[in-house]
Amino acid sequence: MTTSTADAPRPFRGTTAFLRTEALVQAHEELAMATSMVVQGVLLVFVWILNPGLIGVALLGAVLFSMFAMGQRVLNEAAYIRIDHKANELYLAGPLTAEGYFLGLSIGILVVYLAPVAVVGVLADLVVHLSLLEVGLLVILAAAVWLCAASIGYVLSTAFQDNRAIWAYASLFFNVFGVLPPVFYPLGLFPSGLRPIVLLMPPSAAAAILQTAIGAAHPTGGQLELAAVGLVVESAALFLFAVYWARRTARER
């Protein structure tokens, strides 16, 4: 073997193996899993009390919000294992690729926390009676929202040097962009002048598309196209940037 001619590892090498590691870590944290849907549950109760007719939209919104909130878990976990455990140094000074580390960590969290989200999805189906096409659309939108959130979470995680700062800011970002815009309630209830802004935010863009599909929202003048194109471009761009950023930050400067 001559190392001078060794090939560079293929992109995303080690993703599956690190995914298993992270899933195993997360699976040992039963309490965190048990409490993962508390915010969504509380918001659903609010909607139920205020307007039971909106519970179907709110349940679908809960699915999308849950996927967006995974970004906060990625942020917390990536920063924690880097700052407190130096896990990035252990893993990245080895054959595992930087993008495999990012994606494995993100999917590892996803697979563990997906079960309660799926339960909410089934409840939404029982209330809204989604067609097969609409179920497919929900899955695609949820995946796009997750991709955006995981990418944002990982990139943001690299900015922190102190876990205490993360406690203060992480929930702020994901709750403001996941709860305030029309995710748990119909797009029509949001001020029309501000709609272009929320239609560019991944969770509310996905919610607007889904609400339109089930007839709960009636966007006008290219708003649906803005939401759809925006979501596609954002998920692709954010993911590619996160891959680039993971590679770049694998080495400090």
Place this chain on the structure above:
Amino acid sequence: MSEVALQSRELRKTYLSKGAPAVRALAGVSLEVRRGERVALLGRNGAGKTTFLRIASTLLRPTSGSIQVFDVDVDRHPERVRPYIAVVPQEGKPFFHLTPREQVYTYLRARGLGRETAKARTEESLERMGLLESADRLAITLSGGQRQRTMVATVIATEAPLLFLDEPTIGMDPFARRSVWESLRELTRRGSTIVLTTHYLDEADALSQRLYIIERGQVLVSGTAEDLKRSVGGTLKVHLPEGARAIDAFRGFGSCVADGPGLTVIVAPERLGELMATAVGRGLTATVGPVTLEEAFLNVVGRSIDDD
């Protein structure tokens, strides 16, 4: 595979941060480690040891200079270097919600080892580190020493051609430290190369085949522990607990270091009798022992390794 595992030439690193003065961590480090060697980097806190190790292990970019691992340029081709190295980071910890067995096994799998090999290496490594009894307890329930042993077990199980260990035995009891030393010796017998930093001079003495003393980002001296000890000017040290007041009487015997009221004199064995007679003549008590790396370090750096 190249016979030179690690080679650096005039390696420099300056940390720049906004609103703070630049910090020069490495000021031209040149060193070479041959395949199969165990080499220790010794130095006080902030001397540059960890910076060097982080650059060598592809985690930090140098400001200038060159560094190669098995003839591959670390700065230009880090992705080609990584399959050949493994690192115990300074103050690294295992995942708290994994057991030592899971930690080692999943790490080996993440490095691309097959199931059976990973399983066998995991058991062997846990046994070497005395972790079999606690192998199925979550790391969060383990002591600091056990966690550190888990980190070492994780990395030595890779049997990577080049291992970097940044203060690998910190927090371990003397028995665990000796287990680590023996495991590292075994790894080099199998062909791995080991570069470690340590604050424990006895560890560097017992474990390293060669060592580099680094101070203010530069290599001050390199050689074997025996070379360094010989360079002090004698093989015996005489400690006189109340000898500082009579330091002038002992200057002719060798180098003298006063520490409060105490005095340590490095002396050649043939002059020991004469020195002891001088001490008795002045009513001083004395203890005699072999020169250790501590004296060598003090002699080279001018300060103790524990001084900040």
